[in-house]
Amino acid sequence: MHWRSKLLHPAPRAPSGFRSLATPVYRGSTVVFDKAADIxxxxxxxxxxxxxxxxxxxxxxxxxxxxxxxxxxxxxxxxxxxxxxxxxxxxxxxxxxxxxxxxxxxxxxxxxxxxxxxxxxxxxxxxxxxxxxxxxxxxxxxxxxxxxxxxxxxxxxxxxxxxxxxxxxxxxxxxxxxxxxxxxxxxxxxxxxxxxxxxxxxxxxxxxxxxxxxxxxxxxxxxxxxxxxxxxxxxxxxxxxxxxxxxxRGLQTLGVRLDRLERSTLEVARWLKARPEVALVLHPALPDCPGHDLWQRDFTGSASVFSFIFRPEIDPARLPGFIDSLDLFQTGYSWGGTTSLAVIYPDLARPSPDQGARLVRLNVGLEEPADLIADLAQALERMG
Ligand SMILES: Cc1ncc(COP(=O)(O)O)c(C=O)c1O
The missing domain is CATH 3.40.640.10 (Type I PLP-dependent aspartate aminotransferase-like (Major domain))
Structure with a gap:
C-alpha cells in the first residue's frame, strides 16, 4: 500500500490487555459494522x-x-x-x-x-x-x-x-x-x-x-x-x-465531597442563623425551612446550597456591597463545586418580593468552614 493509504488502514495495533481503573475516553461518530447486513x-x-x-x-x-x-x-x-x-x-x-x-x-x-x-x-x-x-x-x-x-x-x-x-x-x-x-x-x-x-x-x-x-x-x-x-x-x-x-471521575469522590459539604454547610448555616442581621435561614435541615419535616422524613442528608434573608431593617441596596466585600465567596451562578459562591436575586418575588430582595444564596465549597465564617463576618461588619 502507498503510505497515504497506510495512514488510514494501519497494520500495527497496540497490544491488548491494558487494564486501567479509569474508563477510556472513546471518541467516535461513525461506528463500523462487520457486514452491510448488520447496519x-x-x-x-x-x-x-x-x-x-x-x-x-x-x-x-x-x-x-x-x-x-x-x-x-x-x-x-x-x-x-x-x-x-x-x-x-x-x-x-x-x-x-x-x-x-x-x-x-x-x-x-x-x-x-x-x-x-x-x-x-x-x-x-x-x-x-x-x-x-x-x-x-x-x-x-x-x-x-x-x-x-x-x-x-x-x-x-x-x-x-x-x-x-x-x-x-x-x-x-x-x-x-x-x-x-x-x-x-x-x-x-x-x-x-x-x-x-x-x-x-x-x-x-x-x-x-x-x-x-x-x-x-x-x-x-x-x-x-x-x-x-x-x-x-x-x-x-x-x-x-x-x-x-x-x-x-467526579463520581469516585462524590461520597466524600457530599459528606464534607454537608458538615461545612450546616456549620455556616447555623452560624448565620445566630447573627443579628439575619431574619431567616432557608436550609432544609433547619426548622425555618418550609417543608423541613418532609426533608427529615424523606431525605438521607443535606447538600451545600442554601439561602438566608436579611432583616427588614437592612436596605436591599446594601446587598451588592455585601457580596463585593466577600473575599473567599465568589459571585456567580451554579453550585455543587469546590469553591464557595454567593449570589443575590434583586428581582426575586419569593418568598415575598420584599424578602426576595433581601435574600442571598450561598454555595458552600471545600474551604475550611472557619475561614468562610470569618469571611462572612468581615463582610457583615463592613455593612455596618
Ligand atoms: C435546580 C437546577 N436544575 C437545573 C439546572 C440547569 O443545569 P445546567 O446548568 O447544567 O443546565 C440548574 C442550574 O443551575 C439548577 O440549579
Missing amino acids: ADEWRQDRHGYSYGLYGTPTVLELGARIAELEGARHSFVVPGGQAALALVYLACCKAGSHGLVPASAYGPNRDMASGLLAGLGIEIETYDPLIGGGIADLIRDNTALIWTESPGSVTMEVQDIPAITAAAHARGVPVALDNTYAAGVLFDAFAHGIDINVQALTKYVGGHSDLLLGTVSVASNALYERIGTCWSLLGMQVSPDDASLAL
Missing part, C-alpha cells in the same frame, strides 16, 4: 449494539449506566446539561394542547421555558404552590400530561411532599418528574417515593469541580424509556466523551 440506525444501543456515536459512545453509556445504578433507574439518558434534561422531559411528555404543572419554586429557566418556548408550541404550563402536597389533585385536568417537582426548590428551598403528589398524579395517570439535582441523585430516593422521571444536572455535584455541563434523565419504566429515548434520539442530545470522563 442499523438504532438508538437502543444497550439492546442492539453500537450503531452511531450520536446514541452514545462507551464512555457516555458507562456514565449513564452508573447514574442509573445509583438512582435505581431502568435507564439514564445523558444530555448536554440540566437545562437540556428539563427540555427533553417537556418535549417528550407534552404536545400541543397539553397542560402541565410546575412549582413556583422551580429553577428559573424551567419556568421561563414553560412560559416561552412551550407556550409558543401550544402547551400550557401552570405554576403551583410547592407546598400544595396532595392538594395538587384539584389542579389536574383531563389534558394534564406532566407534573414537575423540584425539592428543595431553587433559591427558596421549599421541600415538597413527593409521595402525596405522586399518589394524586398516578390516580389520574399523570407522570411526575423530579429535578433531583439538590440530592445528587443519592440523598433522596426518587423512584422509591413514586417519581417516574428523575432529572439531575450533573453539572453540580457529580461533576463537582465547576468545569463541565451535563445532565441526566432517568426512567424506571419501559414505557418511559421508549417515549423519552425516541425524543432524545431525534433531538440529537449527545455529549462529549471528555465531559463524560470528567463526570465519571
Whole structure:
C-alpha cells in the first residue's frame, strides 16, 4: 500500500490487555459494522449494539449506566446539561394542547421555558404552590400530561411532599418528574417515593469541580424509556466523551465531597442563623425551612446550597456591597463545586418580593468552614 493509504488502514495495533481503573475516553461518530447486513440506525444501543456515536459512545453509556445504578433507574439518558434534561422531559411528555404543572419554586429557566418556548408550541404550563402536597389533585385536568417537582426548590428551598403528589398524579395517570439535582441523585430516593422521571444536572455535584455541563434523565419504566429515548434520539442530545470522563471521575469522590459539604454547610448555616442581621435561614435541615419535616422524613442528608434573608431593617441596596466585600465567596451562578459562591436575586418575588430582595444564596465549597465564617463576618461588619 502507498503510505497515504497506510495512514488510514494501519497494520500495527497496540497490544491488548491494558487494564486501567479509569474508563477510556472513546471518541467516535461513525461506528463500523462487520457486514452491510448488520447496519442499523438504532438508538437502543444497550439492546442492539453500537450503531452511531450520536446514541452514545462507551464512555457516555458507562456514565449513564452508573447514574442509573445509583438512582435505581431502568435507564439514564445523558444530555448536554440540566437545562437540556428539563427540555427533553417537556418535549417528550407534552404536545400541543397539553397542560402541565410546575412549582413556583422551580429553577428559573424551567419556568421561563414553560412560559416561552412551550407556550409558543401550544402547551400550557401552570405554576403551583410547592407546598400544595396532595392538594395538587384539584389542579389536574383531563389534558394534564406532566407534573414537575423540584425539592428543595431553587433559591427558596421549599421541600415538597413527593409521595402525596405522586399518589394524586398516578390516580389520574399523570407522570411526575423530579429535578433531583439538590440530592445528587443519592440523598433522596426518587423512584422509591413514586417519581417516574428523575432529572439531575450533573453539572453540580457529580461533576463537582465547576468545569463541565451535563445532565441526566432517568426512567424506571419501559414505557418511559421508549417515549423519552425516541425524543432524545431525534433531538440529537449527545455529549462529549471528555465531559463524560470528567463526570465519571467526579463520581469516585462524590461520597466524600457530599459528606464534607454537608458538615461545612450546616456549620455556616447555623452560624448565620445566630447573627443579628439575619431574619431567616432557608436550609432544609433547619426548622425555618418550609417543608423541613418532609426533608427529615424523606431525605438521607443535606447538600451545600442554601439561602438566608436579611432583616427588614437592612436596605436591599446594601446587598451588592455585601457580596463585593466577600473575599473567599465568589459571585456567580451554579453550585455543587469546590469553591464557595454567593449570589443575590434583586428581582426575586419569593418568598415575598420584599424578602426576595433581601435574600442571598450561598454555595458552600471545600474551604475550611472557619475561614468562610470569618469571611462572612468581615463582610457583615463592613455593612455596618
Ligand atoms: C435546580 C437546577 N436544575 C437545573 C439546572 C440547569 O443545569 P445546567 O446548568 O447544567 O443546565 C440548574 C442550574 O443551575 C439548577 O440549579
